[in-house]
Amino acid sequence: MVVDAVTLVSGAAEGAPLRLDEPLSFWGGFDPATGLVIDRWHPQKGACLQGRVMMMPAARGSSSGSAALAEAIRLGKAPAAILLLARDAIVIVGAMVAAELYGRACPVALVREPDWERLAAAGRLAVRAGAQRAEIQIDDR
Amino acid sequence: MVQFSALDRELLSGGRGPAAAFAMRLITRFAEAVDARRFIDIEAAHVDGCLYLGRASLDFVERLVALGGKVRAPTTLNVGSVDLIHPELFRGRKEIGENSARLMQAHIELGRAPTFTCAPYQTKYRPRFGAQIAWGESNAIVFANSVIGARTNRYGDFIDLCCAMTGRAPEYGLHMTENRFAEAIVEVASIPSDWEPERVAVAVGHTIGRACQSLVPAIVGLPGETSEDDLKALGAAAASSGAVPLFHAVGLTPEAPDLETACGGFEPKLRLRLSAEDLREAARSLSSVADGAPLPAVSLGTPHFSLSEFERLMPLIDGPRSLVDIFINCSRATFTKLRALGWEERLRAARVTLVVDTCAYVTTIINVDAGAVMTNSGKCAYYAPGNIGVEIAYGSIAECIASARAGKVVRL
Numbered sequence: 001m002v003v004d005a006v007t008l009v010s011g012a013a014e015g016a017p018l019r020l021d022e023p024l025s026f027w028g029g030f031d032p033a034t035g036l037v038i039d040r041w042h043p044q045k046g047a048c049l050q051g052r053v054m055m056m057p058a059a060r061g062s063s064s065g066s067a068a069l070a071e072a073i074r075l076g077k078a079p080a081a082i083l084l085l086a087r088d089a090i091v092i093v094g095a096m097v098a099a100e101l102y103g104r105a106c107p108v109a110l111v112r113e114p115d116w117e118r119l120a121a122a123g124r125l126a127v128r129a130g131a132q133r134a135e136i137q138i139d140d141r
Numbered sequence: 142m143v144q145f146s147a148l149d150r151e152l153l154s155g156g157r158g159p160a161a162a163f164a165m166r167l168i169t170r171f172a173e174a175v176d177a178r179r180f181i182d183i184e185a186a187h188v189d190g191c192l193y194l195g196r197a198s199l200d201f202v203e204r205l206v207a208l209g210g211k212v213r214a215p216t217t218l219n220v221g222s223v224d225l226i227h228p229e230l231f232r233g234r235k236e237i238g239e240n241s242a243r244l245m246q247a248h249i250e251l252g253r254a255p256t257f258t259c260a261p262y263q264t265k266y267r268p269r270f271g272a273q274i275a276w277g278e279s280n281a282i283v284f285a286n287s288v289i290g291a292r293t294n295r296y297g298d299f300i301d302l303c304c305a306m307t308g309r310a311p312e313y314g315l316h317m318t319e320n321r322f323a324e325a326i327v328e329v330a331s332i333p334s335d336w337e338p339e340r341v342a343v344a345v346g347h348t349i350g351r352a353c354q355s356l357v358p359a360i361v362g363l364p365g366e367t368s369e370d371d372l373k374a375l376g377a378a379a380a381s382s383g384a385v386p387l388f389h390a391v392g393l394t395p396e397a398p399d400l401e402t403a404c405g406g407f408e409p410k411l412r413l414r415l416s417a418e419d420l421r422e423a424a425r426s427l428s429s430v431a432d433g434a435p436l437p438a439v440s441l442g443t444p445h446f447s448l449s450e451f452e453r454l455m456p457l458i459d460g461p462r463s464l465v466d467i468f469i470n471c472s473r474a475t476f477t478k479l480r481a482l483g484w485e486e487r488l489r490a491a492r493v494t495l496v497v498d499t500c501a502y503v504t505t506i507i508n509v510d511a512g513a514v515m516t517n518s519g520k521c522a523y524y525a526p527g528n529i530g531v532e533i534a535y536g537s538i539a540e541c542i543a544s545a546r547a548g549k550v551v552r553l
Contacts (some may be wrong), residue, residue, distance in 0.1 A: 008174065032195060037421055042336065064194065066298040071195035087174040090297060097299050100163070101200050 003115045005134040009095040011105025012127035015080035018052035026065035035077035048056040053125045054079035058086040069094030073106050081107045081127040144179045158212025164306035168331045170373045177311030181453040186214045186305035187261050189277030190483045191221035193241040202247040211252040213308035217261040219278045221245040222504045228496045233505035238504035258472035260445040275304035283376035286387035290395040295386050322405030323359035338364045342371035343519040344420040346378030355384040359403040361391045378519030407451035427522040427535035435512040439545045442470035443521035457542045458491035467493045470500045
């Protein structure tokens with residue numbers, strides 16, 4: 001089945017969903033060189049975001065997060081795509097700059113809250129974020 | 142939807158060059174994300190892009206340089222990772238040092254003032270009351286908003302730079318009067334009787350950052366003799382333990398002649414009452430070592446030490462020579478004034494190393510194998526353990542100097 005969403009940064013990618021239980025700061029809480037969550041207070045410390053469709057209501061903390069996300073995208077250690085419940089400027093700017101500089105897409109989409117659980121429970125998600133609208137295909141296998 | 146002015150359209154379409162178009166495209170998407178309706182002119186920008194955090198930050202600036210970009214608004218630069226005036230102080234990897242220096246140089250090529258300071262408000266570029274500005278660097282942001290009454294949001298990576306390149310900023314948040322009123326009331330009910338305003342400021346700042354996070358607090362009950370340097374320290378601490386973008390110190394800061402004005406008739410979301418014991422606890426929590434712990438170094442000036450702080454310091458350093466190195470971070474503008482006053486030699490004789498263009502807590506300057514670094518800064522105490530892997534002791538300037546002489550943490 002397919003869920004509608006709003007494109008924040010365009011692109012197409014797929015991967016297994018990874019829902020973060022708490023917001024994450026990409027600066028200080030995430031290592032762009034490895035893709036690992038390194039925030040010692042975060043419940044998912046040690047999780048690897050590389051290649052996953054990361055689901056997070058919004059980011060947290062330092063405004064230096066955009067550069068860390070852009071650096072991770074450059075190194076291929078970033079999430080494949082990011083799904084948000086709020087328009088988070090830090091995440092959007094980081095993904096946009098990486099797309100402009102390196103031509104590497106990390107699509108970012110704004111999804112509706114009623115769809116959140118279903119997306120998180122999927123086996124695999126395919127995100128296709130066009131100019132305005134995004135579609136997320138849920139694969140339950 | 143964002144409404145574009147004729148200038149915005151010209152910028153977007155490349156009429157002011159490809160670098161400005163690139164920057165305008167980015168801030169347009171940013172404006173949509175923060176739900177701004179239009180852009181406004183800015184009088185100044187302060188760019189926090191000189192710390193080398195990886196290749197992406199350098200590539201971004203190099204792209205703007207390659208496109209022939211020049212800033213459209215008067216722009217100051219935050220600290221970098223190396224001291225360009227004293228490059229020998231850098232002890233990190235050669236490649237990082239070189240990339241850091243290139244990053245700083247690339248920013249100058251875009252037409253920015255090579256201030257390399259986290260305290261641009263101490264320079265001739267200090268904005269006026271009410272000025273619309275786009276500043277990065279958390280301590281500078283909170284100072285500009287609170288102490289000067291200039292107006293900026295907490296601009297971060299890339300966006301502060303794009304505002305500088307276009308001379309435009311999205312109109313939202315603290316650019317607008319209705320968002321500048323206090324959302325929390327913090328009452329300093331009692332203060333330890335032997336504390337100077339310097340220490341009160343750090344303890345209050347550290348506490349409100351944790352309690353208020355990104356809310357705007359109005360603080361009642363700070364000592365009347367609280368100086369601008371103390372307010373600097375308060376804001377820096379509050380923007381480290383939290384994300385405070387603006388505070389009102391009732392009777393001290395320009396938008397808070399009284400509590401009613403600071404609150405603008407709105408009901409606060411949070412009320413906090415601080416006792417002398419709360420402040421003592423806050424100051425204690427900033428130290429990760431016990432009193433008496435061995436001390437290999439002292440670091441002052443996070444944010445950058447002002448000329449008035451040097452004036453307070455000078456009488457304290459005359460006397461027995463320090464047993465350990467004292468690092469003092471300041472801007473190159475302040476450094477030039479120290480030289481003119483003939484204080485550089487006096488400081489060196491007292492075992493002071495002046496660190497310019499950068500800050501000892503963000504880069505590899507201090508060589509510590511064991512023991513703690515002592516600082517007068519709540520901000521340095523908060524970040525140094527994570528950034529440069531040291532234990533930390535917090536104390537007043539006088540305690541820091543006394544401790545440097547003793548080679549261990551001393552309380553006065």
